[in-house]
Amino acid sequence: xxxxxFQVTRNCATLLLPRDFGGSDALExxxxxxxxxxxxxxxxxxxxxxxxxxxxxxxxxxxxLDIVHCIRLMGKKIGFCSIGASLAAVLVNLNADLGxxxxxxxxxxxxxKLKA
Amino acid sequence: METNSLSIHRRSAEEYLGxxxxxxxxxxxxxxxxxxxxxxxxxxxxxxYEWMGEYPEMMAYFRDESAIAHVKKMQRRYWQIxxxxxIDETYVNDRYKIGTIHAQIDLPVAIxxxxxxxxxxxxxxxxxxxxxxxxNRSISGDAAxxxxxxxAALVCTAFTDKRDQMIAESSRAVMEMSTPxxxxxEGILLxxxxxxxxxxxxxxxxxxxxxxxxxxxxxxxILDISGVGVVDTAVANYLIRITKAASLMGCESTISGISPxxxxxxxxxxxDVESVRSTATMMDALSKAFRRRGIxxxxxxxxxx
Numbered sequence: 001x002x003x004x005x006f007q008v009t010r011n012c013a014t015l016l017l018p019r020d021f022g023g024s025d026a027l028e029x030x031x032x033x034x035x036x037x038x039x040x041x042x043x044x045x046x047x048x049x050x051x052x053x054x055x056x057x058x059x060x061x062x063x064x065l066d067i068v069h070c071i072r073l074m075g076k077k078i079g080f081c082s083i084g085a086s087l088a089a090v091l092v093n094l095n096a097d098l099g100x101x102x103x104x105x106x107x108x109x110x111x112x113k114l115k116a
Numbered sequence: 117m118e119t120n121s122l123s124i125h126r127r128s129a130e131e132y133l134g135x136x137x138x139x140x141x142x143x144x145x146x147x148x149x150x151x152x153x154x155x156x157x158x159x160x161x162x163x164x165y166e167w168m169g170e171y172p173e174m175m176a177y178f179r180d181e182s183a184i185a186h187v188k189k190m191q192r193r194y195w196q197i198x199x200x201x202x203i204d205e206t207y208v209n210d211r212y213k214i215g216t217i218h219a220q221i222d223l224p225v226a227i228x229x230x231x232x233x234x235x236x237x238x239x240x241x242x243x244x245x246x247x248x249x250x251x252n253r254s255i256s257g258d259a260a261x262x263x264x265x266x267x268a269a270l271v272c273t274a275f276t277d278k279r280d281q282m283i284a285e286s287s288r289a290v291m292e293m294s295t296p297x298x299x300x301x302e303g304i305l306l307x308x309x310x311x312x313x314x315x316x317x318x319x320x321x322x323x324x325x326x327x328x329x330x331x332x333x334x335x336x337x338i339l340d341i342s343g344v345g346v347v348d349t350a351v352a353n354y355l356i357r358i359t360k361a362a363s364l365m366g367c368e369s370t371i372s373g374i375s376p377x378x379x380x381x382x383x384x385x386x387x388d389v390e391s392v393r394s395t396a397t398m399m400d401a402l403s404k405a406f407r408r409r410g411i412x413x414x415x416x417x418x419x420x421x
Binding site: 080081082083084085086087088089091092093098099103104105106109110 | 322323326327329330333334335357360361362363364365366367391
């Protein structure tokens with residue numbers, strides 16, 4: 001995982017999902033993220049930044065949901081930011097179960113909602 | 117595409133020649149008739165306009181004498197091309213264009229056919245004259261009929277294509293007007309839906325709403341369906357999905373004005389509405405949206421005069 005994709009601000013880890021999220025890269029992202037969460041216990045929430053992610057298929061969505069479930073199992077809150085119109089439509093059409101996540105129009109909005 | 121199937125779509129000139137069984141003999145016959153008819157075209161057209169003069173609804177398409185002169189000139193060209201025997205792509209395009217023009221000026225197909233019906237006997241008479249004048253020639257008149265049918269088919273195809281296009285454009289315009297996603301306050305979008313909502317319209321609404329949220333960075337979205345009488349399973353699901361998708365984009369959504377009938381439909385259909393925020397009226401939805409955005413509304417009565 002590229003170090004620029006993963007930043008920690010105010011005990012919140014922000015992960016910029018790549019445009020071509022999925023496959024073995026998704027697995028690598030998950031491993032690195034979970035390892036970081038384990039190493040940095042102060043991190044209490046994770047924001048997945050979808051600015052670059054415009055579309056996703058069912059298989060890649062499952063990988064994304066796996067990441068979300070793992071983060072949840074590690075007791076962290078999860079937020080999404082910058083989901084575009086096309087991605088939102090796809091997520092709804094694929095019945096993505098993201099029920100207990102926070103959604104913000106941008107990173108600040110998501111951080112604010114996670115804190116609330 | 118099967119060449120034998122009668123399709124309304126345009127075909128190549130070669131396909132039309134096969135479909136209407138227009139042979140080289142037919143083309144030769146056309147040219148023979150044309151040699152006789154061409155000098156008489158002006159007289160034929162004069163008779164044609166005399167006949168049209170009896171029908172004011174036909175003459176209404178001509179604003180003045182100059183318009184008639186212009187159309188006569190075009191018709192002269194039309195018949196010259198008809199008898200030239202050159203049935204190629206240019207010919208097909210030319211006839212198709214005529215149909216498009218008819219559709220644009222709203223000329224009923226019945227009038228077009230009436231005109232053809234009036235002109236045909238003149239063509240037939242000329243064919244008979246040719247046959248009489250030279251017994252060695254076998255002029256059946258079939259060639260002219262075949263080509264007239266081809267012309268009529270092309271004109272009708274263009275006419276229906278143009279009409280379809282006009283209907284599609286109108287539908288699109290109506291669809292755009294029927295999804296007026298309005299930013300009623302900074303960051304607050306409102307979409308009042310009125311009338312019948314089907315799956316197609318639901319999809320249009322979804323696209324319009326999500327794009328509006330994205331372009332306007334909206335934080336609140338209110339979908340007012342008090343003007344919607346009934347919804348079916350697919351539409352109810354769509355409406356719920358619209359609000360869910362909006363929420364994924366970080367925009368709080370509310371459905372207002374759910375009628376008792378729609379509420380019962382949603383419940384009976386077992387649609388998951390736990391994540392959907394709803395209010396009885398648009399006023400409630402607006403008031404709650406303002407509150408969430410930290411906007412305070414003061415009644416003018418409370419202001420000092």
